[in-house]
Amino acid sequence: MTGPGGSDMPASADLTTSGPQAHDAPYEPVFVPGSERRAELDVLLARYPTKMAALLPALWIIQHERGWVSDAGMAEVAEVLELTPAYVKGVVTFYTMYHQHPVGRNFIQVCTTTPCNICGAEDIVRALLEQTGCAELGATSPDGRFTVVESECLGACGFATPLMINERFVESVTLEKIPALLAECD
Amino acid sequence: MGFPDPTHERETPVLSRYFGDAGARTLDGWRSRGGYEALRTALATDPVEIQNIVKQSGLRGRGGAGFPTGIKWSFMKDDGKQHYLCCNADESEPGTFKDREIMRWTPHALVEGVAIGAHAIFADIAYIYVRGEFTEPIRWLTRAVEDAYAAGILGANAMGSGRRVDVHIHRGAGAYICGEETALMNSLEGRRGNPRIKPPFPAVAGLFGKPTTINNVETLAAVPHIINNGASWYKAMSLSNERSTGTKLFSVCGNIRRPGNYEVTMGFPFGEFLHELCGGPPEGREFKAIIPGGSSVPLMTPEEADGALMDYEGFVAAGSMLGSGGVICIDNSQNLVRQIARLTRFYAHESCAQCTQCREGTAWTTRILERMVAGEGRADDIEVLLRLADNMTGKTICVLSDSCATPVVSGIKKFPADFEALIPSTRSQVTVAMAV
Ligand SMILES: Cc1cc2nc3c(=O)[nH]c(=O)nc-3n(C[C@H](O)[C@H](O)[C@H](O)COP(=O)(O)O)c2cc1C
Ligand code: SF4
Numbered sequence: 001m002t003g004p005g006g007s008d009m010p011a012s013a014d015l016t017t018s019g020p021q022a023h024d025a026p027y028e029p030v031f032v033p034g035s036e037r038r039a040e041l042d043v044l045l046a047r048y049p050t051k052m053a054a055l056l057p058a059l060w061i062i063q064h065e066r067g068w069v070s071d072a073g074m075a076e077v078a079e080v081l082e083l084t085p086a087y088v089k090g091v092v093t094f095y096t097m098y099h100q101h102p103v104g105r106n107f108i109q110v111c112t113t114t115p116c117n118i119c120g121a122e123d124i125v126r127a128l129l130e131q132t133g134c135a136e137l138g139a140t141s142p143d144g145r146f147t148v149v150e151s152e153c154l155g156a157c158g159f160a161t162p163l164m165i166n167e168r169f170v171e172s173v174t175l176e177k178i179p180a181l182l183a184e185c186d
Numbered sequence: 187m188g189f190p191d192p193t194h195e196r197e198t199p200v201l202s203r204y205f206g207d208a209g210a211r212t213l214d215g216w217r218s219r220g221g222y223e224a225l226r227t228a229l230a231t232d233p234v235e236i237q238n239i240v241k242q243s244g245l246r247g248r249g250g251a252g253f254p255t256g257i258k259w260s261f262m263k264d265d266g267k268q269h270y271l272c273c274n275a276d277e278s279e280p281g282t283f284k285d286r287e288i289m290r291w292t293p294h295a296l297v298e299g300v301a302i303g304a305h306a307i308f309a310d311i312a313y314i315y316v317r318g319e320f321t322e323p324i325r326w327l328t329r330a331v332e333d334a335y336a337a338g339i340l341g342a343n344a345m346g347s348g349r350r351v352d353v354h355i356h357r358g359a360g361a362y363i364c365g366e367e368t369a370l371m372n373s374l375e376g377r378r379g380n381p382r383i384k385p386p387f388p389a390v391a392g393l394f395g396k397p398t399t400i401n402n403v404e405t406l407a408a409v410p411h412i413i414n415n416g417a418s419w420y421k422a423m424s425l426s427n428e429r430s431t432g433t434k435l436f437s438v439c440g441n442i443r444r445p446g447n448y449e450v451t452m453g454f455p456f457g458e459f460l461h462e463l464c465g466g467p468p469e470g471r472e473f474k475a476i477i478p479g480g481s482s483v484p485l486m487t488p489e490e491a492d493g494a495l496m497d498y499e500g501f502v503a504a505g506s507m508l509g510s511g512g513v514i515c516i517d518n519s520q521n522l523v524r525q526i527a528r529l530t531r532f533y534a535h536e537s538c539a540q541c542t543q544c545r546e547g548t549a550w551t552t553r554i555l556e557r558m559v560a561g562e563g564r565a566d567d568i569e570v571l572l573r574l575a576d577n578m579t580g581k582t583i584c585v586l587s588d589s590c591a592t593p594v595v596s597g598i599k600k601f602p603a604d605f606e607a608l609i610p611s612t613r614s615q616v617t618v619a620m621a622v
């Protein structure tokens with residue numbers, strides 16, 4: 001979903017990340033030698049003079065593959081980048097976009113910072129909680145479909161209220177648009 | 187009337203000329219609109235000469251501080267060391283959404299500006315640090331960079347010039363503070379995004395310890411136009427004074443009839459801007475307060491706003507600052523203190539927590555304001571807020587702390603009645619005073 005004027009971004013130009021998918025299967029390493037993801041990491045490593053600089057991108061890859069960044073995921077990244085797991089955890093906990101717990105299949109973050117708040121963002125949050133069945137902010141709905149959180153300014157303040165559903169950015173969300181928006185989610 | 191509406195006749199679309207024009211997004215489309223000619227010219231020009239052209243143009247940083255770009259670049263000497271350029275695309279200042287449109291609609295304009303900037307500061311590697319939430323801008327930029335590499339515009343022999351220009355996109359992961367330049371460098375290095383103590387300044391020891399320049403997206407996107415049209419063309423675009431030149435994108439949001447991005451010449455009258463270009467406040471309401479430059483600058487009263495000129499000096503003269511150009515409009519249907527409290531909550535959430543004054547001050551300020559809004563104001567709240575603000579200003583590693591104090595102090599100063607109304611004893615004092 002895009003802003004006014006539309007976008008025809010081809011699906012092929014994908015990000016290194018997609019929607020979080022929670023699962024509790026035992027951890028399987030992502031950067032297995034010879035794998036596609038390992039090759040991707042090697043390309044990233046060539047861009048920086050230090051291995052450590054590939055940490056944020058590597059964490060994005062873990063989140064893409066595993067749906068969240070578990071302790072085991074952090075340990076794997078630590079090993080391939082020659083860092084300690086404690087160091088990696090220190091970095092992960094600094095940034096809000098890495099999920100340190102499994103989340104719903106559709107992770108929804110709604111901006112409620114002042115410019116959007118002025119335009120009624122809190123009503124949007126309330127309606128989303130109600131219609132997704134999430135008990136509270138940050139909780140996952142019993143069917144595992146949704147997690148709703150408030151976010152700070154998403155950088156689209158003129159298109160209140162913006163929200164993100166996983167990697168999809170949706171602008172100008174109104175109360176009327178919510179049911180259809182949720183129905184599109186898997 | 188400001189993107190996404192059609193351009194108003196009084197706008198001066200330079201950077202925004204192709205907003206909404208999907209054809210400008212592709213490499214071929216960009217080239218057919220004159221794209222990459224400036225880079226070709228620049229690569230054949232001595233870097234110091236480019237620094238001088240940009241100096242003469244009067245271009246100043248569009249990321250908030252307004253530091254003259256050419257002077258910043260001239261700190262970077264031909265010393266044979268590895269240099270880096272960082273493009274700051276972390277755009278997260280509440281009220282600001284201009285860099286996003288540049289990246290979504292004219293990604294090649296940014297790639298071109300970044301490549302010229304890198305060459306001008308003797309750097310062969312540039313990183314564009316984009317906030318993690320900007321998924322669509324990242325997709326477009328990624329494609330632009332890939333296409334530019336495939337066409338030989340970037341890489342070991344950029345446009346056949348014999349010079350190397352590498353551009354990499356680096357995705358952030360949700361942290362406003364990473365827009366602060368030294369925090370950005372830490373984040374890029376794979377660290378927590380804590381700002382660094384300065385000195386040393388980035389031009390001496392920046393990214394990976396090497397001399398580094400950090401520039402905002404809008405700043406770099408303006409550079410190709412300056413190379414193509416000349417410094418005097420850019421400098422001539424000013425309606426006020428020669429220290430504020432060129433065009434500026436203003437993002438307009440909140441209680442306003444036509445929100446969007448507007449590009450005007452520096453020095454444009456703010457009153458006309460708000461009422462004519464943006465359509466004024468919603469039907470039947472009046473402006474209560476205007477924040478003209480993103481959430482970190484002082485609030486203005488409607489009277490101050492009406493008399494202001496839209497440039498670095500004009501906004502200061504009218505009691506605020508140009509900042510990032512994010513115009514937040516608040517009308518008389520809003521509870522002003524509640525909205526200020528929501529702003530301080532933003533800063534409390536985004537504080538990196540290194541400095542005590544900031545970590546504690548942002549949290550306490552928010553707690554006090556929220557308690558006042560909840561109807562539990564105390565007699566000394568305003569005094570405590572001002573004392574806290576004083577302790578938060580000019581005493582920390584970066585200015586996030588100051589930014590949190592700004593709306594509180596300017597709010598109390600310019601809208602005292604809104605705060606006093608939340609304090610029972612003050613209210614009774616006022617009532618008493620009136621009765622006497
Ligand atoms: C807390 C904080 C957040 C900032 N966020 C941004 C930002 O998102 N984008 C930006 O360009 N500059 C931001 N800045 C300003 C940068 O530190 C820096 O001055 C700017 O990127 C320099 O580029 P310029 O000279 O082209 O303006 C921020 C500063 C602070 C203190
Ligand atoms: S002022 Fe706040 S955000 Fe800035 S370095 Fe100190 S604690 Fe971090």
Ligand code: FES
Binds near residue numbers: 115
């Ligand atoms: S305040 Fe909501 S997107 Fe900026």
